[in-house]
Amino acid sequence: MTRQEAERQAQEYYKQRRLESDRELMRRERRARSEISGLDELMSKRASLPVSALRAAMANPDRAREISLEMREKGLELNRKIRETLLHAGYPENYLSPAYECAACKDTGFTETESGVKPCACFEKRVNALLSSEKNDCFTGACFEDFKSDFVPDKPLDGGVTQRMLTERIRDACIDYVKTYPDTLYRGMILSGNAGLGKTFLLSCLYNEFRKKGIGAVAISSFELMEKIRTAYFHQDDAKEAFEELESTPVLLIDDLGSEPIMRTISLEEYLCVLLNERMNRKLHTVITTNLTPAQFKDRYSERVMSRLADKRYWDHLRLRGDDLRRA
Numbered sequence: 533m534t535r536q537e538a539e540r541q542a543q544e545y546y547k548q549r550r551l552e553s554d555r556e557l558m559r560r561e562r563r564a565r566s567e568i569s570g571l572d573e574l575m576s577k578r579a580s581l582p583v584s585a586l587r588a589a590m591a592n593p594d595r596a597r598e599i600s601l602e603m604r605e606k607g608l609e610l611n612r613k614i615r616e617t618l619l620h621a622g623y624p625e626n627y628l629s630p631a632y633e634c635a636a637c638k639d640t641g642f643t644e645t646e647s648g649v650k651p652c653a654c655f656e657k658r659v660n661a662l663l664s665s666e667k668n669d670c671f672t673g674a675c676f677e678d679f680k681s682d683f684v685p686d687k688p689l690d691g692g693v694t695q696r697m698l699t700e701r702i703r704d705a706c707i708d709y710v711k712t713y714p715d716t717l718y719r720g721m722i723l724s725g726n727a728g729l730g731k732t733f734l735l736s737c738l739y740n741e742f743r744k745k746g747i748g749a750v751a752i753s754s755f756e757l758m759e760k761i762r763t764a765y766f767h768q769d770d771a772k773e774a775f776e777e778l779e780s781t782p783v784l785l786i787d788d789l790g791s792e793p794i795m796r797t798i799s800l801e802e803y804l805c806v807l808l809n810e811r812m813n814r815k816l817h818t819v820i821t822t823n824l825t826p827a828q829f830k831d832r833y834s835e836r837v838m839s840r841l842a843d844k845r846y847w848d849h850l851r852l853r854g855d856d857l858r859r860a
């Protein structure tokens with residue numbers, strides 16, 4: 533993919549994103565209007581304000597300025613009442629405001645500065661993620677034999693092990709995971725630790741070994757995973773299939789969970805929950821790598837997702853520690 537193509541794809545993303553947030557807003561509005569008493573009336577009043585003000589101004593051109601000020605006042609008053617009504621009914625007060633993923637550019641990908649229109653930081657980030665997610669398009673090629681212990685510092689860590697010993701131990705656990713499949717000790721494996729400790733490498737090895745054994749495996753970055761979830765959620769019919777593949781593949785490997793943009797739409801997280809739940813219920817194998825610590829996980833994901841990940845009968849949690857191998 534060239535940079536230009538990545539930029540085109542990113543622009544398409546923003547276009548979709550805005551359509552989606554409009555749709556989400558309409559969905560919320562319908563729900564709130566039908567569930568909260570008095571809200572429908574307030575919102576209808578607010579919607580009719582501009583037209584009635586325009587009529588009044590046309591009938592009394594001399595008072596046009598006053599009328600427009602009055603309309604502004606009434607609008608603010610109605611907004612206040614709507615917020616109060618929402619709060620009172622137990623909804624967040626911004627429930628009916630657009631949920632932008634990026635507040636800086638309101639999901640346009642561009643910001644206006646004094647020197648003109650400029651790509652937003654989120655745009656650059658997205659383009660780079662697209663370029664790199666293709667580069668490691670990835671997960672192919674690596675194998676456990678390529679794992680060179682000498683590259684891992686033999687530096688002591690807490691608990692009487694060195695970084696090399698710990699890394700070798702976790703590599704061996706990964707080798708066992710493929711060897712004993714489907715009768716692994718645990719069906720799920722979470723490989724955590726700071727960036728640069730070899731998690732993605734191990735995940736790629738796992739992926740390739742499974743493929744070599746003819747076992748259906750899908751490896752996906754969490755960035756792509758969330759894109760798939762998003763499309764499945766908003767364009768349900770055509771994207772359902774892609775999501776079903778994730779739910780049913782014998783082995784699913786998710787790389788770098790927690791690096792995806794934060795999901796502002798609760799329902800998207802719900803899908804992640806459904807995905808984990810389905811895989812656990814169907815007794816399928818799942819591997820996750822992450823840079824997040826358990827505390828960061830809690831900050832980031834909902835209780836429901838957390839409770840799936842905390843299931844000790846399903847998940848084996850292996851934590852890599854030590855120095856960044858890329859700098860060693």
Ligand SMILES: [Zn+2]
Pocket residue numbers: 634635636637638639640641642652653654655
């Ligand atoms: Zn932005």
